[in-house]
Amino acid sequence: MTSVIVAIDGSAASGKGTLAKKIAAHFDFAYLDSGSLYRAIGVSVLRKGGDPTNESQAVAAAKTLDIAQFTPEDLRTEAAGVAASQVAAIPSVRAAILQFQRDFAHTPPQGKRGAVLDGRDIGTVVCPDAAAKIFVSASLEVRVGRRIKELRGKGEAVIEARVRADLEARDARDSSRAVAPMKPAEDAWQIDTSALDPDQVFDLSKIFVADKIAKAAV
Numbered sequence: 001m002t003s004v005i006v007a008i009d010g011s012a013a014s015g016k017g018t019l020a021k022k023i024a025a026h027f028d029f030a031y032l033d034s035g036s037l038y039r040a041i042g043v044s045v046l047r048k049g050g051d052p053t054n055e056s057q058a059v060a061a062a063k064t065l066d067i068a069q070f071t072p073e074d075l076r077t078e079a080a081g082v083a084a085s086q087v088a089a090i091p092s093v094r095a096a097i098l099q100f101q102r103d104f105a106h107t108p109p110q111g112k113r114g115a116v117l118d119g120r121d122i123g124t125v126v127c128p129d130a131a132a133k134i135f136v137s138a139s140l141e142v143r144v145g146r147r148i149k150e151l152r153g154k155g156e157a158v159i160e161a162r163v164r165a166d167l168e169a170r171d172a173r174d175s176s177r178a179v180a181p182m183k184p185a186e187d188a189w190q191i192d193t194s195a196l197d198p199d200q201v202f203d204l205s206k207i208f209v210a211d212k213i214a215k216a217a218v
Contacts, residue, residue, distance in 0.1 A: 004213055005129065006029065006132045006134070007122035007185070010182075011182065015198060027213070035084060037100070040069075042080060044064075048061075061087075062097055077156070101126045102127065104117070121182065124183060135191070142193075
């Protein structure tokens with residue numbers, strides 16, 4: 001049976017990861033946070049004292065990536081997020097993990113009948129054939145507040161101006177890179193989460209996804 005693919009894209013701290021996990025759990029689909037792959041690559045480079053903007057170092061890390069070597073805590077720091085955005089801007093890094101993402105989507109692990117992938121270019125590049133595509137956004141002010149809350153919850157010292165600058169820089173890199181820039185797919189359903197809580201976003205999105213799954217099954 002053909003896998004049902006749900007592609008969820010959006011900017012940093014927009015809420016796409018939370019939504020993707022909820023959608024995957026609700027429909028009993030496999031879940032892949034593609035951002036974690038780029039975060040792991042970036043952290044791998046940093047651990048070796050390298051520069052995430054160095055193409056040869058980043059590609060080497062991508063080709064030898066073992067995601068099991070990283071804990072969630074390793075990958076959710078602000079430094080990991082910045083490094084992820086830097087390595088993700090390198091076309092050869094994206095090429096190195098593209099097939100892994102597609103294989104996951106089309107042949108989900110554990111015999112799942114579908115897969116949910118979130119990232120920046122899932123609906124446009126990785127899985128343009130996805131049955132359901134969602135693009136999640138939120139205002140910069142809201143995203144800064146969410147990221148500060150997340151980091152403080154981990155006990156990290158936070159300077160608001162730095163968080164804002166980091167998000168602005170990541171937005172610029174993600175949306176202006178030459179290969180696979182962050183943008184909504186032409187057939188994506190777009191949702192602004194600025195004034196919505198995670199449950200409201202999920203309630204609206206699951207209706208959209210259910211409708212797309214039903215139509216794909218016809």
